[in-house]
Amino acid sequence: MKKKEIIFRLLNQRTQQMILYTTFSYYAYMFEGYLKKSDSNLEKIQSVLVAIGGNEDKEKGLNILKHTVFLTNKKEPYIELITTASSMPKESGASYIAAFEKIGVKNVKIIDIRTREQTKNPEYVERLKKADVIFFTGGDQLKITSILGGTPVLETIKSRYFNENCIIAGTSAGASAMSETMIYEGESSEALCKGKVQLTSGIGLVKNVVIDSHFIQRGRFSRLMDIVTTNPGNIGLGLGEDTGVVIRQGYLLESIGNGLVVIFDGQHIKYTNIFNIQIGEAIAVENVCVHTLVKGHGYNMLTRKYITPSETGGCEH
Amino acid sequence: MKKKEIIFRLLNQRTQQMILYTTFSYYAYMFEGYLKKSDSNLEKIQSVLVAIGGNEDKEKGLNILKHTVFLTNKKEPYIELITTASSMPKESGASYIAAFEKIGVKNVKIIDIRTREQTKNPEYVERLKKADVIFFTGGDQLKITSILGGTPVLETIKSRYFNENCIIAGTSAGASAMSETMIYEGESSEALCKGKVQLTSGIGLVKNVVIDSHFIQRGRFSRLMDIVTTNPGNIGLGLGEDTGVVIRQGYLLESIGNGLVVIFDGQHIKYTNIFNIQIGEAIAVENVCVHTLVKGHGYNMLTRKYITPSETGGCEH
Numbered sequence: 001m002k003k004k005e006i007i008f009r010l011l012n013q014r015t016q017q018m019i020l021y022t023t024f025s026y027y028a029y030m031f032e033g034y035l036k037k038s039d040s041n042l043e044k045i046q047s048v049l050v051a052i053g054g055n056e057d058k059e060k061g062l063n064i065l066k067h068t069v070f071l072t073n074k075k076e077p078y079i080e081l082i083t084t085a086s087s088m089p090k091e092s093g094a095s096y097i098a099a100f101e102k103i104g105v106k107n108v109k110i111i112d113i114r115t116r117e118q119t120k121n122p123e124y125v126e127r128l129k130k131a132d133v134i135f136f137t138g139g140d141q142l143k144i145t146s147i148l149g150g151t152p153v154l155e156t157i158k159s160r161y162f163n164e165n166c167i168i169a170g171t172s173a174g175a176s177a178m179s180e181t182m183i184y185e186g187e188s189s190e191a192l193c194k195g196k197v198q199l200t201s202g203i204g205l206v207k208n209v210v211i212d213s214h215f216i217q218r219g220r221f222s223r224l225m226d227i228v229t230t231n232p233g234n235i236g237l238g239l240g241e242d243t244g245v246v247i248r249q250g251y252l253l254e255s256i257g258n259g260l261v262v263i264f265d266g267q268h269i270k271y272t273n274i275f276n277i278q279i280g281e282a283i284a285v286e287n288v289c290v291h292t293l294v295k296g297h298g299y300n301m302l303t304r305k306y307i308t309p310s311e312t313g314g315c316e317h
Numbered sequence: 318m319k320k321k322e323i324i325f326r327l328l329n330q331r332t333q334q335m336i337l338y339t340t341f342s343y344y345a346y347m348f349e350g351y352l353k354k355s356d357s358n359l360e361k362i363q364s365v366l367v368a369i370g371g372n373e374d375k376e377k378g379l380n381i382l383k384h385t386v387f388l389t390n391k392k393e394p395y396i397e398l399i400t401t402a403s404s405m406p407k408e409s410g411a412s413y414i415a416a417f418e419k420i421g422v423k424n425v426k427i428i429d430i431r432t433r434e435q436t437k438n439p440e441y442v443e444r445l446k447k448a449d450v451i452f453f454t455g456g457d458q459l460k461i462t463s464i465l466g467g468t469p470v471l472e473t474i475k476s477r478y479f480n481e482n483c484i485i486a487g488t489s490a491g492a493s494a495m496s497e498t499m500i501y502e503g504e505s506s507e508a509l510c511k512g513k514v515q516l517t518s519g520i521g522l523v524k525n526v527v528i529d530s531h532f533i534q535r536g537r538f539s540r541l542m543d544i545v546t547t548n549p550g551n552i553g554l555g556l557g558e559d560t561g562v563v564i565r566q567g568y569l570l571e572s573i574g575n576g577l578v579v580i581f582d583g584q585h586i587k588y589t590n591i592f593n594i595q596i597g598e599a600i601a602v603e604n605v606c607v608h609t610l611v612k613g614h615g616y617n618m619l620t621r622k623y624i625t626p627s628e629t630g631g632c633e634h
Binding site for chain 1: 577
């Protein structure tokens with residue numbers, strides 16, 4: 001053991017990093033095999049996620065809300081709005097009720113849970129079992145996870161997502177909260193300094209991805225560069241405003257709306273200083289792949305392949 | 318000719334794009350050969366550029382200004398400040414005189430040219446012929462190019478850069494103006510929509526690169542994603558605040574200062590919609606490579622290779 005240590009210390013920094021990376025890559029490869037096996041469950045997912053980057057049009061074209069309704073394949077869909085993330089739940093709820101009414105959807109109700117105590121109300125579970133669309137509004141994603149985490153309300157939503165055929169939509173905080181790992185804090189201007197982006201567990205509808213919203217408008221590229229450098233096992237998914245992705249089978253993305261979706265893929269990272277620096281120091285990284293998607297373009301999160309409109313057939317209806 | 322057109326129209330969009338890309342790649346390859354031949358001149362460049370992302374420390378550590386002075390290899394270097402870009406040239410000039418004085422440099426003068434008429438003053442040319450460091454302050458890069466472009470003042474600076482051994486430094490607008498192609502306008506939140514980033518010719522000290530400043534702090538990633546998609550022949554160089562690059566021989570970058578340098582390389586782009594969309598529409602692009610450099614890391618703009626500190630030996634002195 002001591003001999004090994006001595007040899008390791010004799011090697012220069014670059015060689016050490018190559019060894020660490022080779023080891024990491026080996027485990028990543030093993031894990032990928034495991035992932036693909038375990039993800040054979042993904043194909044069983046019939047439900048569809050709609051993750052929206054915030055500030056979607058509620059006045060004129062209403063493209064994203066229309067598309068969400070279209071996905072239900074129902075003439076008179078029933079929508080439950082969860083306004084837990086919002087600091088102004090009444091105003092937020094009312095704006096969605098008005099917007100959905102404009103596109104002919106009248107059966108829209110609000111579940112405004114403000115405390116964990118309120119999650120015990122059995123009426124909410126009953127309503128969530130019947131909704132065609134469960135829609136998380138924006139606000140603070142930590143409210144969604146800290147108030148709903150581990151409650152029958154959230155378990156009902158997850159059970160419906162994984163075992164039935166429904167639509168779960170979320171905008172801004174509602175989109176960020178969807179993944180297993182979720183950003184809840186971190187100034188864009190401070191990101192890419194070790195430890196400055198704060199993560200926690202999301203509600204866990206989709207894995208191996210971290211979702212960020214208001215992405216172009218708030219210049220959040222550095223947050224997702226940071227995320228995929230810290231763990232290239234996650235894809236970084238940056239959603240612009242009035243823009244979203246439809247996620248089918250838990251891994252197939254298709255872009256909708258008028259703006260940009262940005263994808264960060266760290267699987268080809270060749271070098272980083274991240275394990276040699278202190279908290280607060282700047283992160284060097286070589287070779288993060290970045291893609292942008294616009295309406296009709298897609299991305300396969302399992303194979304990490306870009307999909308052009310001629311391959312998706314477009315998402316227009 | 319008509320037959321060819323018919324065949325071309327029969328091909329689907331993706332195939333057309335592949336043909337266009339193959340053609341583009343062929344010319345890019347031919348051009349690269351030409352470039353490498355013509356760039357054998359690069360090795361003759363003895364002068365050094367210092368491009369700084371703005372807001373460099375002028376109070377405490379003064380690392381970047383110290384490094385700039387260090388590069389002169391002189392005990393009592395003579396610095397000429399060009400404050401043309403600034404809207405408050407007196408304040409700006411005074412702050413640099415004070416900062417350089419803190420690090421023991423007393424021979425600092427200001428050239429504040431506000432009109433093209435003033436460029437005729439032969440005194441300026443004489444002074445610029447003698448300076449060890451010519452330092453462009455921040456402000457508006459369009460002032461630098463529109464006031465100094467094509468004048469003996471700028472020709473003197475260029476002649477000294479290409480034929481002698483001096484230091485040309487620039488911060489913020491002063492850094493952006495250094496390249497042959499320069500960004501002068503374009504909201505980060507609107508970038509990646511075709512035609513929203515405005516370019517013009519810079520002062521032409523360094524080519525095949527577009528330089529952006531205040532990069533992390535103002536979230537400008539989308540501006541350089543846009544630049545390298547529009548023309549992958551250019552590298553996108555994003556400089557954080559209190560951060561810079563030393564450029565040797567016109568193509569070897571080394572990062573200095575406390576923050577991040579971000580490099581965008583579009584040479585491996587596989588797909589983009591840019592030639593199929595209208596002005597104002599969002600740009601889809603597959604596979605832009607992004608790197609970040611911190612102090613002591615480097616990048617070779619000719620070979621497009623990342624350089625780790627163990628390869629540079631670090632830039633500390």
